[in-house]
Amino acid sequence: MTEVLPTTYFTDPGDSPHAATTELRSRCPVHRMDVPPGAEAYAVLANRVVEEAFGDPRLSKQIENLPARYRDKAATNSLLVVGNLGFADPPKHTRLKKPISRAFLPAVVARLRPRIQAVVDDLIDAFPDGGEIDLVTAFALPLPLIVICEYLGIPVQDRPLFQRWSYVLSQDPLQHAESELKAASDEFSDYFTALVAQRRANLGTDLLSELVRARDDDALTDRELLSTILLLIIAGHKTVANMVGNGTLLLLRHPDQLAMLRADPGGIPGAIEEILRYEGSAGWASLRVATQDMRLGGVDIPQGSFVHLSLSAAGHDPEVYDDPERFDVTRSPNRHLSFGHGTHFCIGAPLARLQGEIAFSTLLRRLPDLALAVPAEKVAWVADSSLSRGLEALPLRVGRRLPR
Structure with missing residues (x-):
């Protein structure tokens, strides 16, 4: 193991971090990393070790197992990490997953196809004729936010609030400004406590109603209910x-x-897997801490250490992928870890894949002249304290728009 990787390796990898990661991985699959600053922490960069770590019960996702000074800070300031399946180990994870598991089965999610298609077409119809847009704000952000709001049964007109809270509360509670996290957590809690009370008086078939029923059956606590809504x-x-x-x-x-893909839209589902491998939505898996002394990738990990699993690095590992720096929408097989692995495989993967399939197929069909409005190297990636890997903006020229 070599030098301690700086915090910026986690928070601000830039537009092309893969060459540096390849060099680091070639020296050792696991490196010390200063995240959160000053903590004993390790970054796992090799695909096989990341997959191994996903299934290792000695790595806990519950904040109760954090060192005390971090545990108290996280519990006080971040609603996200205190009570949902994303930050729980079995058997707690099993209990928290049960109320929402059926809603994300592929067959259930497939019923949303007509509505998702309508939302996609409505957003494209709103693009200026032959003008320029920022795809992030005009399409990429509103599409899934409308879909998840409708699926939960919460007011779509309040989505600017949800977007703001989501941005703040997805930040790392051990690095981000405590006052901002606490304020957003309190606002979110107040809003949804009132909404849950309203829904309880008029239960329906939406997902929020199912969560309220689970709370009333003592399957969830009030805090777990709110934390689960935030996670979703x-x-x-x-x-x-x-x-x-x-x-x-x-x-x-x-x-x-x-x-x-324009010539053969049937290749879009495979292209989505290659997009997720090559430049996935999350650069890192969520919080894990070693509950005992252990070894990963030949490196000693002391009890109480943070262990960060690099999904970005795992997707570019030459031990698993032939010519991993080649973007190839026909790549097969293409088994990646962008949705996690094992117990913590993303429950929402079927819904994400469906939205991606409809979004890309419709953009490619209806906007045949779509093009970058700035040089590719001018497109900026977000640098923050979250696990997320995304763009600040994507300026595009729309060109012709074909009918829906």
Whole structure:
């Protein structure tokens, strides 16, 4: 193991971090990393070790197992990490997953196809004729936020609030400004406590009603209910928005691949997997801490250490992928870890894939002249303290728009 990786390796990897990661991985699959600053922490960069770590019960996702000074800070300031399946180990994870598991089965999600298609077409219809747009704000962000709001049964007109809360509360509670996290957590809690009370008086078939029923059956606590709603909003829109933005940029930067998909839209599901491998929506897996002394990738990990699993690095590992720096929408097989692995495989993956398929197929069909409005190297990636990997903006020229 070599030098301690700086915090910026986590928070601000830039537009092309893969060459530096390749060099680091070639020296050792696991490196010390200063995240959160001053903590004992390790970055796992090799695909096989990341996959191994996903299934290792010695790595806990519950804040109860954090060192005390971090545990108290996280519990006080961040609603996200205190009570949902994304930050729980079995058997707690199993209990928290049960109330929402059926809603994300592929067959259930497939019923949303007509409505998702309508939302996609409505957003494209709103683009200016032959003008320029920022795909992130005009399409990539509103699409999944509308979809998850409608699926939950919460007011779509309040989505600017949800988007703001989601941005703040998806930040790392051990690095981000405590006052901002606490304020957003309190605002979110107040809003949804009132909405839950209203829904309880008029239960329906929406997902929020199912969560309220689970709370009333003592399957969830009040805090777990609110934390689960927050997880669904964040995971339900931010990651999909990143997939659409990142994927569109990749296709425009690889016109041969874009032309292939225009000629054969049947290749879009495979292209989505390659987008997720090459430039996935999350650069890192969520919080993990070693509950005992252990070894990963030949490196000693002391009890109480943070262990960060790099999904970005895992997707570019030459031990798993032939020529991993080649973006190839026909790559097969293409088994990636962008949705996690094992117990913590993303429950929302079917909904994310469906939205991606409809979004890309419709953009490619209806906007045959879609092009970057700035040089590719001018497109900026977001640098923050979250796990997210996405664009600040994606300026595009719309060109012709074909009918829906």
